Amino acid sequence: MLPRADDEVSGPIISQVRRFAARAIDARAIDRDAAIPREVLSGLAELGLFGLTLPEAFGGSGCSLATACGVIAELARFDRSVAVTLGLHLGLGTRGLTAFGTRAQHERYLPGLASGACLAAFAATESGAGSDLSTLQTNASDVGAGLRVNGEKIYVTNGGLAGLYTIAVATPGLGGSARGQSLLLIERGDPGLQVAPEEHKLGLRGSSTTGLVFDSMLLPHERVLGEASGGARELGIILSWGRTLMSAGCCGAARAALEKVASHLSTRRQFGRPLAALEVVREQVALLTARVFAMEALVDEVSRESEKALLVRSLAAKVFSSEGAWAIVDGAIQLHGGLGFIEDTGLALLLRDVRVTRIFEGANDVLLAHLGASELLQTSPPPRAALSEATASAALASAAAALASASPEALASPSAAALASASPEALASAAAGAEALAQQVDALQKSLQARFRIGVFRQPRWLHRLGAACVWREAIDAALRRARASGRADEVAQVSLLTQAARAAVSTLSAEPPPRELYDLCLRESLPRPEGR
Amino acid sequence: MRPDPTATVDDRVLYIISQLVPVQPSQIRAEQRLREDLGMDSVGSMELLSMLAEELDLDIGVEDITEVHTVGATIALAKTFLARKAG
Numbered sequence A: 001m002l003p004r005a006d007d008e009v010s011g012p013i014i015s016q017v018r019r020f021a022a023r024a025i026d027a028r029a030i031d032r033d034a035a036i037p038r039e040v041l042s043g044l045a046e047l048g049l050f051g052l053t054l055p056e057a058f059g060g061s062g063c064s065l066a067t068a069c070g071v072i073a074e075l076a077r078f079d080r081s082v083a084v085t086l087g088l089h090l091g092l093g094t095r096g097l098t099a100f101g102t103r104a105q106h107e108r109y110l111p112g113l114a115s116g117a118c119l120a121a122f123a124a125t126e127s128g129a130g131s132d133l134s135t136l137q138t139n140a141s142d143v144g145a146g147l148r149v150n151g152e153k154i155y156v157t158n159g160g161l162a163g164l165y166t167i168a169v170a171t172p173g174l175g176g177s178a179r180g181q182s183l184l185l186i187e188r189g190d191p192g193l194q195v196a197p198e199e200h201k202l203g204l205r206g207s208s209t210t211g212l213v214f215d216s217m218l219l220p221h222e223r224v225l226g227e228a229s230g231g232a233r234e235l236g237i238i239l240s241w242g243r244t245l246m247s248a249g250c251c252g253a254a255r256a257a258l259e260k261v262a263s264h265l266s267t268r269r270q271f272g273r274p275l276a277a278l279e280v281v282r283e284q285v286a287l288l289t290a291r292v293f294a295m296e297a298l299v300d301e302v303s304r305e306s307e308k309a310l311l312v313r314s315l316a317a318k319v320f321s322s323e324g325a326w327a328i329v330d331g332a333i334q335l336h337g338g339l340g341f342i343e344d345t346g347l348a349l350l351l352r353d354v355r356v357t358r359i360f361e362g363a364n365d366v367l368l369a370h371l372g373a374s375e376l377l378q379t380s381p382p383p384r385a386a387l388s389e390a391t392a393s394a395a396l397a398s399a400a401a402a403l404a405s406a407s408p409e410a411l412a413s414p415s416a417a418a419l420a421s422a423s424p425e426a427l428a429s430a431a432a433g434a435e436a437l438a439q440q441v442d443a444l445q446k447s448l449q450a451r452f453r454i455g456v457f458r459q460p461r462w463l464h465r466l467g468a469a470c471v472w473r474e475a476i477d478a479a480l481r482r483a484r485a486s487g488r489a490d491e492v493a494q495v496s497l498l499t500q501a502a503r504a505a506v507s508t509l510s511a512e513p514p515p516r517e518l519y520d521l522c523l524r525e526s527l528p529r530p531e532g533r
Numbered sequence B: 001m002r003p004d005p006t007a008t009v010d011d012r013v014l015y016i017i018s019q020l021v022p023v024q025p026s027q028i029r030a031e032q033r034l035r036e037d038l039g040m041d042s043v044g045s046m047e048l049l050s051m052l053a054e055e056l057d058l059d060i061g062v063e064d065i066t067e068v069h070t071v072g073a074t075i076a077l078a079k080t081f082l083a084r085k086a087g
């Protein structure tokens, strides 16, 4: 669970959300109708959830990002469209206004946003500017009487529902900057704004996604949010909140899939035995369980970070949780057999809904390269105790053996055995594994620095690999800290098990990849290399 | 157009910047900030230094650099490393 159920602030709110969601949310109906019923939205509003992270002075509850993540994770266990609608409002939709808005902007917008009378949306993506947001074409120029805005945005979550849009535009010349970007606040009723029809999507069908057209709009100067032409920096801060909330939704979806697996496997019998007794099945479920644990640990930890640390750590949380959620829902379908493919089980919907999370809020491959570069830019990584490879491997093997001999119930639900305290040896071995993993990542980084010098920043495939290695290290470290805090034997064992997978993955990532020319040759006919950079 | 190897360091730096952002070398000035004025993020500015090292054949390590914030600082950095190389 994310955060832990005993968290003083979040616990009661999350319990309320769970009761409401169990009673009011019908995920299959939302998917079928491609809309969230009014009563669900008004129910969220009555619970005060639209104001959860907004300042108390304007009708919000002033809760932390961590609490909001707990709420989004809980909602995502019931329906991802509802979680995305609220998550977008609390994250990308209102974070900019809360953090950078003027007093007048707060007074004008926050009360309506906090009560849920007005929903928020955020629009950066354009048809020509997706992963690379430095090339925005939508622009605003100062025409004396105000700002003239022209352009189009695509894929705007909450686009059809929102009353307030934060948009990122190019503002050459504004604030004395040659190529600056700025954030603007657009109201639904502003003349010159057109909201395009709803998109038809693979998943998240209940979540509104539209385009926006700005046709020679004239906006008052007061609609600039934050610093004129300071948009690129502000965008980074807003996106890091949005990513973290989205990651929490991935945790909820993965947890829902895992719950379905446990209940299915404990009743389904084949070969004269419950599936839960089959060794290969048990290994798979243990790994899925460990992965969800690490996702929750990482996202919860990241959601408590300072604004600065969140900028980088949210990248790892986003990639790990979205890749994890996809793998876990896929694994859950596999373990359900044919039943998993049938809509009634709810897994098919989870899979369709989770697919986009590897793409939106920054495509994972783009974020990985960015993370790899950020790692290289970090001047002082946290110090770690040295530990030999051999010790780590031996310790890992013993912890994995302990997990393999655990009872079936211990894997399916937190039984008394699972809740028992981990032995000091198990804890030490989990820590040793995490340490060895960190050393592997460190070695990869050092080897790249020595080999390419500053030129490493023009080695996207190595940056990508280093980023992926960092994601594993971040996840294992967070999981270890959470397991250490609880002292639970099952959690410590999960960390050890997942660390084995992480170490194997990082070994592969550190190996020399085939030369570029080999790939080019493979693609000679189908996709010749384009000219230029 | 790509400046020849005898061009000044300033011209060569401006050319490299123009390869990374859609701005003509003639419009780039020393006081411009890489991020706010030219839209480059911290990773972009490292890519710039990396291209610079290649173009001017400089041996720059990741540990050698601090973030540069302006075009002028980038030119100055290139000159420092050129001087180090010369002597």
Ligand SMILES: Cc1cc2nc3c(=O)[nH]c(=O)nc-3n(C[C@H](O)[C@H](O)[C@H](O)COP(=O)(O)OP(=O)(O)OC[C@H]3O[C@@H](n4cnc5c(N)ncnc54)[C@H](O)[C@@H]3O)c2cc1C
Residues within 6 Å of the ligand: A088, A122, A123, A124, A125, A129, A130, A131, A132, A154, A155, A156, A157, A158, A201, A204, A209, A356, A359, A360, A361, A362, A363, A364, A365, A366, A369
């Ligand atoms: C349902 C939905 C909701 C969305 N909501 C919003 C919203 O509310 N606001 C908003 O502004 N945007 C939103 N988006 C847009 C989303 O953030 C973008 O789709 C995403 O950032 C990717 O951009 P793109 O689609 O242009 O893909 P492209 O940039 O065209 O990239 C396509 C693919 O190419 C690969 N790729 C690209 N660049 C690199 C690289 N440097 N290295 C390695 N691989 C690379 C990746 O595999 C990537 O997925 C939404 C999208 C969807 C589908």
